[in-house]
Amino acid sequence: MKYALSCLLLAVTIQLCAQTISKDNVKQLQKAEANIKEYGKAMITENEWIDRFRADSFFTRGFVQALKITNSFYYPFDSLQTISKLYAPDSTFRIFTWQVVRDFEYNRQRGAIQMRTDDGSLKLIPLFDYSDFTKAPNDSLRDNQHWIGAIYYKILLNTFNNKKIYTLLGYDDNNARSNKKWIEILTFNTEGKPQFGGKYFQYQVDSIKPAQPAYRFNLEYKKEAKARLNYDEDTQMIIFDHLTSESNEIQNKYTLIPDGTYEAFRWSNGKWQHISKLDNQILGNGNAPLEKPLYDDNGNINQKILDEQSQKNKEKEQLPAKSSKKKP
Incomplete structure (x- = not known):
């Protein structure tokens, strides 16, 4: 309510x-x-x-x-x-995100934050995807110049100690073998500049979750799998699939698939507190996350058309697979 x-x-x-x-x-x-x-x-x-x-x-x-x-x-x-266009719940800013794809091994997210201004003038903060240039995307605060790119489909707002804390849920096509879902934290410093990340996650580290301290949380999973990660309004939790390796190679993220059970985060005392297993596996009404990164939270894009065109691109390019994303 x-x-x-x-x-x-x-x-x-x-x-x-x-x-x-x-x-x-x-x-x-x-x-x-x-x-x-x-x-x-x-x-x-x-x-x-x-x-x-x-x-x-x-x-x-x-x-x-x-x-x-x-x-x-x-x-x-x-x-x-x-492109995804999301207003913050308090309407103080909106964030645009989209991506451009070279092949199934390289994609680059684009983004910008538009701040609301009293006189209607433009205050735009560009976001530069730094994902290709770090081996540890979860372990630090980042500014707009070192953003970990994602296509956002949900913004949540919480407050703690009179500080506004925005939580962004996003999707990344990643590479030819795996996709990623992200839970990103966004705050603004006293100068009004965005800061991504923060120590807002409380959970026990396992072989799948990012090492602590984690400044942002992500799931990486098999390309063909459909791992859910979204906010459920009824339970006020971020609910996500529990993953397991289909080939007993849990160190290889591209083998991870949902096993039919769910985990969650609930906001409490200024942190997203982990719930290891839900008693009632409820995702809410229509709240399953959208698997295609160019959808916004309302799903206002034609998936069939994009899927068909994506297949055409794949057939035409047939570029050799590479071990990591690189600049074109």
Whole structure:
């Protein structure tokens, strides 16, 4: 009930504030959105990776120009369905994330945080995916220049000691053998700069979970598996699949699959406290996470079309597998 009420208040706030956008600015935003819409699609559907990257470049530049229009914060950009667009529960910012794929061994997440401003001017914080350049993504606080990339599909808000703590749930295609689901922490320092990560997870380390201290939490699992990780509104818990190795090689993350039981995190005393096994395996109504990274939390993208195009890209490129992600 509390979560539903906060969502309703957010929707009303955004609707009321949207009325402050002048008609001229709305027309400008609509035109700018129309101009970059096809680039957004081309980031996914083009057959050659170089064309996908070129479309991403044109899309990014055009999107930034659109965001510079006064009060763009309240404009939904509904037709840009190949990127995730999430407002914070308190409407103080929104976060955009998407990805561009070279092949099944390399993908790069893009992102930006748009802060709400009193005068409607643009305050945009770009996020730079640093995943390829670290072997220990879980072990430190990170700024926007060293972000661990993910496509976010949920934002939660908690407070502790009068500090706002945002929890982001995200997805990463990772590589040809495995996917990742992320629980990321986002806070803002006294200067208003974002900080990713923090010591907000309490759990017993095992052969699957990240070593402690963990500043963010992730599950890595077999590419073809469908591991769930999402927030359940009824129980107010982040519920996720318990994983096991299908070949008794638990050190190889690409062999991990769900075993039919569930674990969870519940927010308590300023931390996400681990629950090792749920008595009632409830995921809530429609709260299973979306497996494709370009979906937002409302699922406003056509999975069938993207799956078909993804297969076409795979058949055309047929690039040799590599041991790790690298720059093109």
